[in-house]
Amino acid sequence: MTLSRLNRFCVLKKLSSRLYSSSSSDSSSPLRGPSYYHHVGKEPLVYRSVGQQLELTARNYPDREGIVSVHENKRLTFSKILDQCDRLAASFKRIGLERGDRVGIWAPNYVFWYISMLAASRAGLISVGINPAFQASEVEYCINKVNLKAIVAPDVFKTTHYYDILKNICPEIGDCEPGKLSSRTAPSLKSVIINSKDKFPGAFQYEDMFNYATEDAITQIQNSQRDIQPDWPCNIQFTSGTTGHPKAAVIGHFSLVNNGIHIAQRNELNTKHHKICVQVPLFHAYGVTITILAGMPYGSTLVLPSAYFSPKDSIAAINQEKCTVIHGTPTMYVDLIKKVIDSNAILTTPEIAVTGGASCSPKLFQNIKHHLNVKKVKTVFGQTEATAVVGQSLPGETEDHVLHTVGHVTDHIEIKVIDKDGNTVPFGQPGELCIRGYLNCLGYYGDEEKTRELIGHDGWLKTGDQFILQEDGYGRIVGRLKEMVIRGGENIFPKEIEDFLNTHPDIMENHVIGVPDERMGEELCAFIRLRDGRPHLTHDDLKAFGAGKIAHFKIPRHIRIVHDFPKTVSGKIQKFKLVQQYKDSLDE
Structure with missing residues (x-):
């Protein structure tokens, strides 16, 4: 490249940077930048095993005390x-x-x-x-x-x-x-x-x-x-198994330590000595990284109420050990809140509730804050292949951020959102979330082909999440790409429907799937867990509830009332089993 061409290239690169910078505050710019965000952390990464x-x-x-096991004494x-x-x-x-x-x-x-x-x-x-x-x-x-x-x-x-x-x-x-x-x-x-x-x-x-x-x-x-060496592999996480045979993601010391530090800082574990009520399984990424590794840098105490999740034991451990932080998945919080209400329990010491492992509806966030008597509800979002956390709540953020986003991009990583052809979409438009940075896993053990599908030669990891990125670095999960329902040509993401149905006074929890339909191609089926003593819900009931609030085609055509949901030990709903339950119900 000649000097003149090199100078011209540098000028164009600077101009492009000004036009498309994700940190630009000029909202009057005629060009809306691509969904790309690089969050440079205030503190450098540490090179530590x-x-x-x-x-x-x-x-x-x-x-x-680093760990207290109540059930083992x-x-x-x-x-x-x-x-x-x-x-x-x-x-x-x-x-x-x-x-x-x-x-x-x-x-x-x-x-x-x-x-x-x-x-x-x-x-x-x-x-x-x-x-x-x-x-x-x-x-x-x-x-x-x-x-x-x-x-x-x-x-x-x-x-x-x-x-x-x-x-x-x-x-x-x-x-x-x-x-x-x-x-x-x-x-x-x-x-x-x-x-x-x-x-x-x-x-x-x-x-x-x-x-x-x-x-x-x-x-x-x-x-x-x-x-x-910090770059060596340290831990293998089997994927959750919600869609079939688990893959084995290899995680390094470097990513575990640094992700843990950033999680701890965002969850404000660096502000005082915190005691964490650990409801999540230790074998999962939530347990290994968000709990063990994040609890370590600032000397937090992990409290194990029981060997397996038990709302009753969690309440007892929180009060007995004076836990200031609670860790749990959305379904765990649903059950914990129910137990608090049913037993007239009062929690006085928790200050922060952290939810992760699956998306949490705005209604559940509000219920957590109200019924568990916590000052703050924080969310963490990520995936096993990215060590644990890609985005999470920031200290001092607004309630709107908590209710309507999955948090802010974590320190020292890049994210972008792409369409089906791999092109970056504009801010505010949905597409597949991709991430690049220290937290990417080292690959799938013994599976080079799947590793290449996961992480491209350019270092971008494809998450499979349908995501909307805002210019301020906050984002929203629309759903999993594989869960998207195409009903008569309309793209519908179950999470939107689930969040809406959770506002119904008779519904405690719900999960929506797509099921085959001869006319529309696919229809929506809602598996619903009702509050105790509440009446049966029908399609007409949901139509009346949704009138004027949500598009008519987003009201689930089929409803199945259940008492529980098939889920992994880590609390993730196994939607492929709901699909099978729906098929089985047709044969009865």
């Missing part, structure tokens, strides 16, 4: 957490695990889940969260998908016997020494660690693991932290 972050927290808050300070993690990390090495090996953690919310995940990071291993509700075929899939070398689990929870399921997958475990499993069905798996007072053939006892670590081995773990 998860293990180094834990060590820093233990140094800053040694005597502060266990309390650990950050200094004790670091000690247990290093002992377990040394024992992981002792039983043959090496850097980069995958360790599965298959359990509900127990302290040993938290310790095992952080110990794996201190040992340079990769922790793999496995849904505690998974059964034999699903667990076998997870083991073989990422080639687990070890798995940590309880012996039993409720009706699930974890060791028996593993023995069903790997019958050879009954005849082998611990750490020397050799199975035809799961060839990578060598060690099974069971958290139980009882001993099981072929398995290590979790509590015994802490006795395997010598002081020299612990010192080696401590000294090895400088060698564990």
Whole structure:
């Protein structure tokens, strides 16, 4: 390129930047810029591993409780957490695990889940969260998908016997020494660690693991932290499984630590010592990043009310431990509010409620603030493949921002919104949300083709979310691209209908899907959970309620009244199961 051409190129680039800058305040500009926003953070990113972050927290808050498990009656300070993690990390090495090996953690919310995940990071291993509700075929899939070398689990929870399921997958475990499993069905798996007072053939006892670590081995773990690179993989998250076989997203130390710091700052965990009521499962991105990693930098205390979500136990834990923050998905808040009302409970200590994992309707936001007696309701929005959070509430934002957006673009990332041809749409127009930055996952484990579909050669990650971006960096979710319903040529997004139906006084919760229709191609079907004692709802009832408020073609043609919804352990509604329920109802 000649000098004159280079100068001309620079002038054009500056002009383009002025015309299309997302931070421009000139609303009179004749050109409306493309939906692109780069939010440069006020503080630089930190180059730190998860293990180094834990060590820093233990140094800053040694005597502060890092985790309190109410249902186990266990309390650990950050200094004790670091000690247990290093002992377990040394024992992981002792039983043959090496850097980069995958360790599965298959359990509900127990302290040993938290310790095992952080110990794996201190040992340079990769922790793999496995849904505690998974059964034999699903667990076998997870083991073989990422080639687990070890798995940590309880012996039993409720009706699930974890060791028996593993023995069903790997019958050879009954005849082998611990750490020397050799199975035809799961060839990578060598060690099974069971958290139980009882001993099981072929398995290590979790509590015994802490006795395997010598002081020299612990010192080696401590000294090895400088060698564990922040760019290395740290955690594998299986996608939620709302649409079929889960994929395995690989998340790095760097993205976990930095996303956690930004989440903590936006959720105001840096303002005081907060205690967080943890209703979400630890194995999920909400649990790993938004809860564990965000709770760590400023010494927040995680409070586990129960192994699985229980509104009754949450209320008791909030009041007993004086929790100032609540974490939950929208469906969890619906159930928590119902329990508060039914039991005449009064919550006095919560200041902030954080909702994430799925979109939250404006009506539910208002109910959370009113019934849970919190000062602020904050939202986080993102996805597993983006570590956790892409956008979230800002401190001091208006109620309108809380009610009608999914938050502001988080620090140090770029986002844009594109049409079906990959072209960036103007601000205010819907399209697919794409993100680029430190928080993008490292890819899907063992699946290069799916990784290329997810992240382009230019580094943009396609989320699959239909999104509207505003010029101020706030955005709104319209729905999932795959959930869009085309009714007689009209594009309808279920979330809009769901938010509207949630304002009906008789409706507690609803979810809308598209179903086949011979005339219109697709019609809307609303699965509705009514408030206790409320009458049956009909299509005519909804037509009357929607008259003058919403277009007639957006009123669901079909209605199914249900008492509960099929959902993942993380609280996401499995709409593919609602589709099957609708089909089954036609056959009855």
